[in-house]
Amino acid sequence: MTQPRTAMITLTQARERAAAAGPLAADRLSLQEAIGGVLLDPVRALQDIPHASTSAMDGWALAADPLRSSTGGPEWALRPEQAQSPADRPAPLLPGEATEVLTGSVVPTGTHAVLRTEHGITDGPRLRALSTSPDTAPQRNVRPAGAECRAEDQLVPAGAVLTPARAAVAAVAGHDHVTVIRRPRVHLVLTGAEVTTSGMPAPGEVRDVFGLALPQMLHEMGAAAVTTQRLGDDPETLAATLRQISEVGSVDLIVTSGGTAHSRADALRPALHALGAELTVDSVDMRPGHPVLLARLSRRKEPLYLLGLPGNPLAGFSALTALGVPLLRALRGIPAAERTPTVGLTAGARLPAARRGVRLLPVRRGPKGVLPAGHSRSHMMRGLAQSEALAIVPEGGLAPGDPVDCLLVPGQRGEDFEWDD
Ligand SMILES: Nc1nc2c(c(=O)[nH]1)N[C@H]1C(S)=C(S)[C@@H](COP(=O)(O)OP(=O)(O)OC[C@H]3O[C@@H](n4cnc5c(N)ncnc54)[C@H](O)[C@@H]3O)O[C@H]1N2
Numbered sequence: 001m002t003q004p005r006t007a008m009i010t011l012t013q014a015r016e017r018a019a020a021a022g023p024l025a026a027d028r029l030s031l032q033e034a035i036g037g038v039l040l041d042p043v044r045a046l047q048d049i050p051h052a053s054t055s056a057m058d059g060w061a062l063a064a065d066p067l068r069s070s071t072g073g074p075e076w077a078l079r080p081e082q083a084q085s086p087a088d089r090p091a092p093l094l095p096g097e098a099t100e101v102l103t104g105s106v107v108p109t110g111t112h113a114v115l116r117t118e119h120g121i122t123d124g125p126r127l128r129a130l131s132t133s134p135d136t137a138p139q140r141n142v143r144p145a146g147a148e149c150r151a152e153d154q155l156v157p158a159g160a161v162l163t164p165a166r167a168a169v170a171a172v173a174g175h176d177h178v179t180v181i182r183r184p185r186v187h188l189v190l191t192g193a194e195v196t197t198s199g200m201p202a203p204g205e206v207r208d209v210f211g212l213a214l215p216q217m218l219h220e221m222g223a224a225a226v227t228t229q230r231l232g233d234d235p236e237t238l239a240a241t242l243r244q245i246s247e248v249g250s251v252d253l254i255v256t257s258g259g260t261a262h263s264r265a266d267a268l269r270p271a272l273h274a275l276g277a278e279l280t281v282d283s284v285d286m287r288p289g290h291p292v293l294l295a296r297l298s299r300r301k302e303p304l305y306l307l308g309l310p311g312n313p314l315a316g317f318s319a320l321t322a323l324g325v326p327l328l329r330a331l332r333g334i335p336a337a338e339r340t341p342t343v344g345l346t347a348g349a350r351l352p353a354a355r356r357g358v359r360l361l362p363v364r365r366g367p368k369g370v371l372p373a374g375h376s377r378s379h380m381m382r383g384l385a386q387s388e389a390l391a392i393v394p395e396g397g398l399a400p401g402d403p404v405d406c407l408l409v410p411g412q413r414g415e416d417f418e419w420d421d
């Protein structure tokens with residue numbers, strides 16, 4: 001990311017520049033803290049799982065050779081001790097013996113099978129199996145040692161995100177800590193003196209969209225929004241704030257909203273200029289969201305990135321989707337080929353172009369392909385709220401049946417979308 005200050009670049013170029021950011025340093029973290037991080041090393045089993053043969057049922061571990069029964073069915077001599085917990089370690093079974101076990105108990109040496117409780121009839125110190133029970137067949141209801149995996153088997157590959165289920169399998173495999181690139185920490189700086197956070201906005205005021213939606217969207221993108229700060233429109237205050245954040249050094253990315261345009265009222269570019277920041281993306285030939293910028297602020301060790309989202313609501317979320325996704329994937333060390341994801345769909349209706357550059361058009365799925373969601377001017381939210389994706393519409397627009405690359409909008413992959421027209 002050493003390009004000089006640039007003029008307008010294409011969406012593809014901008015996404016490639018965002019995706020070229022270096023990964024954050026890895027940390028050794030507890031499994032709990034590491035969830036959401038990207039694994040630097042594969043997770044391997046530290047021992048066989050299960051590490052010993054265990055019972056799959058509450059019941060009795062049976063020795064191989066039953067006693068002869070007076071009524072003709074197989075019968076065992078029941079040991080008097082009662083199983084209290086799967087952690088009990090019963091002594092080896094002698095021929096003709098049975099002993100109580102619980103689900104998950106290590107079965108005693110000499111176990112032929114486990115007879116589930118509801119298939120056994122006890123009579124004092126005697127245990128008989130129902131003649132119809134299949135549980136006397138060899139190894140019935142016994143989970144053999146190593147059935148799930150052997151020591152050293154790979155359970156999760158390097159480069160995978162440590163999902164909650166993967167953290168759980170790492171725990172089963174005996175791990176307490178793993179090395180991950182953790183979720184990048186994000187500081188939100190939301191600008192605009194006219195922005196309000198509750199109730200009905202008065203004329204000249206707007207209700208904030210970013211403070212509400214960005215933390216959860218960023219979480220879905222693999223980041224953690226740790227702090228939110230609100231400022232007015234003064235470039236000097238903004239510069240001082242950005243300087244302080246970079247000096248404290250506790251976050252990896254600053255995401256700002258508003259003030260990205262080039263007029264006298266817009267604070268972000270002057271503030272970044274005052275800080276000597278390097279602009280790696282300085283406007284993109286896309287609508288909405290064209291004034292978006294990506295900058296690198298100097299910090300003692302690692303670089304600190306800044307993603308400047310335009311203040312118009314749809315423009316801001318479009319810029320987040322277009323550049324924030326590749327940037328965060330790069331910071332998380334996700335393989336280069338997976339940093340600029342698009343989904344190939346079909347236009348289900350005419351998809352209109354922008355005045356200039358590519359258009360990021362909120363779309364929903366119809367029976368024959370994606371359809372414009374409507375209400376998708378730069379300052380609107382209604383269309384995006386109905387969409388799952390932004391269609392990348394080239395200059396000239398697209399006709400029904402044309403292939404169209406789409407960007408999935410973070411947090412919008414709901415279960416309750418109406419797909420049909
Ligand atoms: N003279 C020019 N004016 C504008 C240009 C331009 O190039 N020259 N570009 C237009 C385009 S395109 C966009 S997009 C916006 C970019 O705006 P900024 O990033 O500078 O943002 P602001 O001016 O601060 O705000 C724009 C608009 O968005 C509202 N806003 C701001 N923050 C929030 C928020 N947290 N929640 C909801 N709405 C918000 C703000 O009130 C304004 O209405 O600039 C155009 N103008």
Ligand code: MOO
Pocket residue numbers: 286287288289290291310312314315378379
């Ligand atoms: O970026 Mo602005 O959204 O084109 O209106």
